[in-house]
Amino acid sequence: MYLPKYPSYDSGRAARVLRGKPKTEWHIGVDLGKRRDFSAFGCLELSWVNTGRCPVTFAWNFVPSLALLALDRFPLGTDYEDIPRMLGRRVDQINAIPRAYLDGVPGKNVAIDGGGPGPPVIDRIRRRLRDQVNVRPVFITGGNTQSSLSDGYTGVPRRMLISNVLLLLSNGTLELPPDLDHCETLEEEFSNLSGGSSQPVTSDAHDDLVMALALGVWSALKDAPELLPDCPVVPGESEEGWNAEAKRAVPPPPEPEKKRKRTAKR
DSSP: OOOOSSOOOOTTSOOEEESSOOOOEEEEEEEOOSSSSOEEEEEEEEEEEEEEEOTTTOOEEEEEEEEEEEEEEEOTTOOGGGHHHHHHHHHHHHHTOOSOOTTSSOEEEEEEEOSTTHHHHHHHHHHHSTTTOEEEEEEEESSSSOEEOGGGOEEEEHHHHHHHHHHHHHHTOEEOOTTOTTHHHHHHHHHTBOTTTOSBSSTTOOOHHHHHHHHHHHHHHHHOGGGSOSSOOOTTSOTTOOOHHHHHSOOOOOOOOOOOOOOOOO
């Protein structure tokens, strides 16, 4: 796997035509671990950039922008019962950010791994933060398609989660601040993923930060699918990473077929 270095802004991605500016939202990915892997949070801010008016309807065009603003990794052995409390503390910090939210307190969505010990932790988060966050439980699967399950759960292929992150990084729609905590560890985790299966190469390699980020990105894409470019990513297609510009290039039109000369029957 490949983690690009702070790609440039791509002004060619899709815009949403609206009368008013969409509200700023936060998307928090939660990956659970205890003995072998760490528990981790990935906190992303989804905002919208005004790019002018539509020449047809004269309504405003808004382009989504996604930024990873915090990565939290907790020590091995952290009790699962402490996760809702720590998540609540992070939510309080988001609410207390000194910025002018003209549309009020930003919405907060939590995408959490629902496999293994996930269900009881999700139930505690729903009880503790029911009025503050929108919980989006995810079962990480090995298939190829996303599926809706009972009790608000969604089955999402692991390769889809990883590929979406790489695609947004390559397209310039996901921003990583250079002074972000654990950024080097995140890049190391990406380098330890094998391209074919999106699984760590060795059994002792960690992927908690990658999965926390991937879950947060998946949640953001539910509300702003315009973040994705106009082509799908193929996991493991290239060892050098995803070349979004090459994939977005419009192929040349096919050459017209040469007309066959008709021979007169004798």
